[in-house]
Amino acid sequence: MSKVLVIGCGNVGSVGLHKMAQFPKTFSEIHVVGRTISKLEAVCASVKKKSKGKMDLKVHVGDVSDKEFFSKLLQDVKPKLVVNWGSPYDNLVVMDACLEYGVNYIDTACYEDKNKYGFSYKLQLAKNEAFKKKGLLAILGMGFDPGVTNIFCAYARDYIFDKVYAVDILDCNGGSKDEKIKFAPNFDPEINLRELILPIRFWEGKKWQEKGRLIDEKASHFEFNFPEAGKFDPYLMYHEEMETIPTHMPDLKRIRFWMTFSKTYLTYLRVLYNVGLTRIDAVDYNGCDVVPVKFLKAILPKGEDFNSSYKGKTNIGNIISGVKNGKKKFVYIYNVCDHAEAYKETNGNAIGYTTAIPTVTCAKLVLEGKWSGIGTKNSEDKSLDSKIFLEEMAKTGLTWKVKNLKDLPKELKKNY
Secondary structure, three states: OEEEEEEOOOHHHHHHHHHHOOOOOOEEEEEEEEOOHHHHHHHHHHHHHHOOOOOOOEEEEOOOOOHHHHHHHHHHHOOOEEEEOOOHHHHHHHHHHHHHHOOEEEEOOOOOOOOOOOOOOHHHHOOHHHHHHOOOEEEEOOEOOOEHHHHHHHHHHHHHOOEEEEEEEEEEEOOEOOOOOOOOOOOOHHHHHHHHOOEEEEEEOOEEEEEEEOOOOOOOEOOEEEOOOEEEOEEEEOOHHHHOHHHHOOOOOEEEEEEEOOHHHHHHHHHHHHOOOOOOOOEEEOOEEEOHHHHHHHHOOOHHHHHHHOEOEEEEEEEEEEEEOOEEEEEEEEEEEEHHHHHHHHOOOHHHHHHHHHHHHHHHHHHOOOOOOOEEEEOOOOOOOHHHHHHHHHHHOOOOEEEEEOOOOHHHHOOO
């Protein structure tokens, strides 16, 4: 039985809090901190209702980017674990406070500087020695992608192949929202849109390759039939798990990331970019400083506006090639999640569900002593057993499949 402190109660945090409440023997006392009292009260009421009064969250209002506030909160709550489902802008401040207090840490997305485009684990991983000296563990990027996609790589490395040569990560959202919702990113619009306008990068030949941007008219894509989700076009883009996976897979020759988008979605994205609404610098409007992307975030539909009507499924997985016993081998490891089922259980959608359940699984393993160690780690680290995680994740709410392929799909044999 353990006390945990959770940061954030948005689409991902809300799902995660509902799921934690289903395991009271592990998460015996759950504290949650956020900036907006109405959101905190709403998720608290929902968790209490769905748990039939068995779980009553302890709510705290405040901004964790204020280190003095968060440090005092740690001293007052005295948690055994901090789970960060909040803004990646705050990761460094939160990690430093955890170091000073002395508590283990888990997050889902790597650090971003709110004043600069781009994201990287570099500054978080630089805290490795500090966490080791304190005898503490920090597990970074523990959602689905990043997170489970890293673990699929580790599982392939440790249990399926002798050598892994190539990885293609494919993320498909085959869901459809209410037709009244014309454009709405599936998680924090500010973070999502900042990510989508970055240069496309992939790792091949032991170095990074760069090719255009997702918003380019000729961005690389192909049609793919995703099991249970359907036919959609995944587009080549850069994603954070690619930063660390090559470090832990010495035989790897190439890793790429693909995500599905409709042509309509990309048209909206191009227009928003071209008119300046994805800008992160402040502009003067009638004497007030306004950051365009933050303004856009404020007016775009939120999860609560479409979760109840979301239909269809997501499919996220890795197509991996390598050798086993001297012979070529190809596998597709993936998960399928249903939007409607996710809403029924947690009031969220499949995007939030697939992100939150891996974090809850990781938290369970850490609190129960099944995953341990010291220092800062990503989930593909050899010291973290991928098989134990995947078995536990299935019990926690997300199943997974391994499909043997005769060869790589022809689209993935191409050079992009």
